[in-house]
Amino acid sequence: NLPFSWESLLPDFPKGPLCKYRKKASFNWKEMAVLLDGKDIIQLKNRIFSALESDPLFVHHPGEELSREKYQELTFLRCKRLFEYDFLTQQEIIENPLKIFHMVLCIGMYDWSPCIQYLLHFLNCASYLLEFIINTPDFEAAKFWIGNMGKHATHAVVYAQLYTPDGQYQGLHSFLVQIRDIKTLLPIPGVVVGDIGKKIGQNGLDNGFAMFHNVRIPKENILNIAGDVTAEGKYSSSVKDVKERFSAALGSLSSGRTVITAVSMTNLKLALSIAIRFSAVRCQFGPTDDEEIPVLEYQTQQWRLLPYLAATYALDYFCKSLFENLTEFYLGLLTKQRSQRQADIGREIHALCAASKPLTSWTAQQAAQECREACGGHGYLAMNRLGEIRNDNDPNCTYEGDNNVLLQQTSNYLMSWMHCIRDKVPFESPFGTINVLQDYHHILDWKFTAMSVEDCMDSSVPLAAYKWLVCYLLRESDLKLSKEKQSGRSDFEAKNNCQVYYCRSLAIAFIEQTVLQRYHDYTHDPDIPSTLQPVLKNLSALYGLWSLSKHLAVLYQGGYASGEQAGRFIQNAILELCYRLKDDAVALVDVFAPPDFILNSPIGKANGELYKNIWGEVLQGSKTLNRPSWWTEFCINRPVAGRLKSKL
Ligand SMILES: CCCCCCCCCCCCCCCC(=O)SCCNC(=O)CCNC(=O)[C@H](O)C(C)(C)COP(=O)(O)OP(=O)(O)OC[C@H]1O[C@@H](n2cnc3c(N)ncnc32)[C@H](O)[C@@H]1OP(=O)(O)O
Numbered sequence: 240n241l242p243f244s245w246e247s248l249l250p251d252f253p254k255g256p257l258c259k260y261r262k263k264a265s266f267n268w269k270e271m272a273v274l275l276d277g278k279d280i281i282q283l284k285n286r287i288f289s290a291l292e293s294d295p296l297f298v299h300h301p302g303e304e305l306s307r308e309k310y311q312e313l314t315f316l317r318c319k320r321l322f323e324y325d326f327l328t329q330q331e332i333i334e335n336p337l338k339i340f341h342m343v344l345c346i347g348m349y350d351w352s353p354c355i356q357y358l359l360h361f362l363n364c365a366s367y368l369l370e371f372i373i374n375t376p377d378f379e380a381a382k383f384w385i386g387n388m389g390k391h392a393t394h395a396v397v398y399a400q401l402y403t404p405d406g407q408y409q410g411l412h413s414f415l416v417q418i419r420d421i422k423t424l425l426p427i428p429g430v431v432v433g434d435i436g437k438k439i440g441q442n443g444l445d446n447g448f449a450m451f452h453n454v455r456i457p458k459e460n461i462l463n464i465a466g467d468v469t470a471e472g473k474y475s476s477s478v479k480d481v482k483e484r485f486s487a488a489l490g491s492l493s494s495g496r497t498v499i500t501a502v503s504m505t506n507l508k509l510a511l512s513i514a515i516r517f518s519a520v521r522c523q524f525g526p527t528d529d530e531e532i533p534v535l536e537y538q539t540q541q542w543r544l545l546p547y548l549a550a551t552y553a554l555d556y557f558c559k560s561l562f563e564n565l566t567e568f569y570l571g572l573l574t575k576q577r578s579q580r581q582a583d584i585g586r587e588i589h590a591l592c593a594a595s596k597p598l599t600s601w602t603a604q605q606a607a608q609e610c611r612e613a614c615g616g617h618g619y620l621a622m623n624r625l626g627e628i629r630n631d632n633d634p635n636c637t638y639e640g641d642n643n644v645l646l647q648q649t650s651n652y653l654m655s656w657m658h659c660i661r662d663k664v665p666f667e668s669p670f671g672t673i674n675v676l677q678d679y680h681h682i683l684d685w686k687f688t689a690m691s692v693e694d695c696m697d698s699s700v701p702l703a704a705y706k707w708l709v710c711y712l713l714r715e716s717d718l719k720l721s722k723e724k725q726s727g728r729s730d731f732e733a734k735n736n737c738q739v740y741y742c743r744s745l746a747i748a749f750i751e752q753t754v755l756q757r758y759h760d761y762t763h764d765p766d767i768p769s770t771l772q773p774v775l776k777n778l779s780a781l782y783g784l785w786s787l788s789k790h791l792a793v794l795y796q797g798g799y800a801s802g803e804q805a806g807r808f809i810q811n812a813i814l815e816l817c818y819r820l821k822d823d824a825v826a827l828v829d830v831f832a833p834p835d836f837i838l839n840s841p842i843g844k845a846n847g848e849l850y851k852n853i854w855g856e857v858l859q860g861s862k863t864l865n866r867p868s869w870w871t872e873f874c875i876n877r878p879v880a881g882r883l884k885s886k887l
């Protein structure tokens with residue numbers, strides 16, 4: 240019952256082999272798309288997708304190998320074009336900041352290289368409006384990996400240790416430093432700048448290095464987020480404590496980590512769109528010799544893919560909610576809030592995105608590999624794009640902070656609440672993510688109580704288990720830390736010895752619980768249309784149970800679960816949910832898959848004409864039917880077997 244205008248915003252898919260599954264879906268994919276994104280965002284996505292599709296600069300080059308140099312050039316031209324499109328007005332951004340988030344992800348769905356290049360320029364220009372001397376003491380201290388710096392950036396935001404003329408160390412600060420001449424692109428005297436070389440992915444983007452030798456920059460170029468220096472060289476800061484200034488200087492990293500959480504989630508969307516459409520069409524074997532069935536009908540294939548589909552939905556919702564949290568944080572910064580609430584928001588956001596980036600980038604990394612294998616040999620064909628998605632997703636696990644290192648930030652935050660728990664002091668956090676710890680003592684007594692598989696089919700079951708898990712891992716991590724300290728270890732050693740199986744697991748369980756809590760609340764909201772709620776609840780339950788199943792050992796170890804049944808119920812409920820969702824799977828990816836031009840994968844096309852699409856692409860290769868240029872080496876200069884064998 241969608242109004243006519245919705246039909247034109249979300250056109251029907253072409254008829255073809257995927258119709259069989261589309262007809263079996265329990266819900267209307269357009270209604271779902273409208274629920275999840277809303278009219279404005281769908282219009283924005285269409286606007287961006289169709290601009291890229293109609294622009295010759297963005298045309299794909301099937302079967303052509305671009306050199307890195309050419310790819311970097313093309314990426315730069317595309318990045319410039321993105322500035323020309325200027326997809327969003329300032330007014331639109333003010334009215335709905337979520338639009339920037341969608342704009343970035345739409346461009347990224349096409350290719351992450353121009354997207355990230357554009358984003359780095361865009362954010363650096365937008366966010367930053369003494370007589371200092373910048374020095375790189377040695378090669379190990381060189382700036383390395385910097386996006387856009389390899390070939391073309393003219394200015395860099397440089398994080399450096401600030402020493403004032405009185406010799407005092409003032410902590411980490413950021414400075415705007417010119418590195419190349421804006422007319423010639425040649426380096427500024429005192430700067431050695433260059434390209435770091437080929438990467439595993441994202442090769443359109445030029446990452447560079449820079450070393451500074453007595454480079455003088457004007458006093459105004461300190462980006463005085465936390466502190467400033469007067470003309471006389473006196474340091475002043477509204478944030479008195481060096482440690483607090485450090486965290487203020489690093490505050491901007493939360494935005495990057497939030498964006499990367501969403502970038503990774505978008506890679507999940509791309510990989511699953513391809514693998515699920517492929518699986519619904521690709522037939523192999525069957526119950527009888529003359530009947531072949533789609534590989535999606537196999538239990539293993541369902542179990543390999545559908546939990547990732549559920550994760551995509553849960554993480555998509557989480558990303559939007561995290562972005563809203565971040566917007567609140569930035570509004571506070573812009574209006575110069577100095578309240579305790581603003582400080583608490585900063586800490587909570589930091590703890591959330593320091594764990595959501597690892598969770599989402601790892602999930603996407605594993606999903607991309609699983610999707611690659613789930614498409615068999617076709618998954619390994621570069622034109623089908625799963626290799627590119629996997630390789631381009633990979634650095635999400637590393638940049639803006641290595642995942643394993645970042646998880647320590649989240650566990651530190653959680654551990655910091657132990658004194659309130661111990662002293663029974665009331666506490667809460669602005670976004671409520673740690674409020675579960677208010678019931679810490681009570682929750683630790685909880686047990687797994689489901690009596691049947693059917694009992695487990697709602698996300699309330701894994702959610703309760705997660706609450707217990709977070710409290711349990713917090714208690715164990717705290718105990719372990721105390722024991723390490725009691726046995727005479729230094730703070731550094733003690734903390735280091737508490738990571739594996741304790742703090743690291745705690746941070747992961749916490750973020751999974753937070754994602755699940757938000758998604759559970761959303762899917763159980765009475766305002767969700769009754770036509771969509773059943774499938775959304777199934778996704779929520781599957782995401783929760785599947786994520787939880789990786790912690791089964793700890794659930795038993797800590798006494799939350801006992802006996803054979805608990806584990807069996809969870810496993811059987813996962814399989815049952817996969818089975819229930821398999822007929823909805825194609826419609827569920829139709830909701831988020833970008834148009835064919837953007838997805839750029841013959842086996843992932845919306846018409847499901849697997850073989851025709853692959854053939855079409857293979858035959859477009861400029862040299863597909865040519866004999867090789869070195870054909871004479873094969874046909875004429877034949878090897879004389881043993882000619883070079885040692886005669887000794
Ligand atoms: C502008 C451009 C953006 C572009 C966004 C676009 C993205 C688009 C896609 C991707 C594009 C790729 C582009 C890659 C770009 C790079 O990769 S840029 C380089 C990024 N580099 C990093 O992220 C470095 C990672 N390392 C770190 O952040 C630090 O080593 C760590 C992890 C914070 C640990 O440092 P540490 O010295 O051990 O500090 P620690 O004692 O734990 O912390 C001190 C205090 O500061 C607090 N703190 C630390 N960090 C924060 C924070 N961020 N917020 C609040 N408080 C904090 C701590 O909680 C702690 O507080 P207390 O517990 O004392 O109260």
Ligand SMILES: Cc1cc2nc3c(=O)[nH]c(=O)nc-3n(C[C@H](O)[C@H](O)[C@H](O)COP(=O)(O)OP(=O)(O)OC[C@H]3O[C@@H](n4cnc5c(N)ncnc54)[C@H](O)[C@@H]3O)c2cc1C
Pocket residue numbers: 383384385386438441446634637638639640641642643644
């Ligand atoms: C594609 C790409 C683009 C990038 N772009 C930029 C950019 O634009 N600007 C920029 O400034 N940087 C950029 N970087 C650099 C990036 O931010 C760093 O690579 C990242 O923060 C990790 O730091 P590192 O490389 O020094 O790793 P290291 O710190 O050397 O880590 C190596 C390994 O040691 C482990 N480890 C380190 N410390 C600990 C610890 N305390 N406890 C346990 N394990 C530990 C890590 O888990 C990791 O596995 C980019 C990186 C990549 C890959």
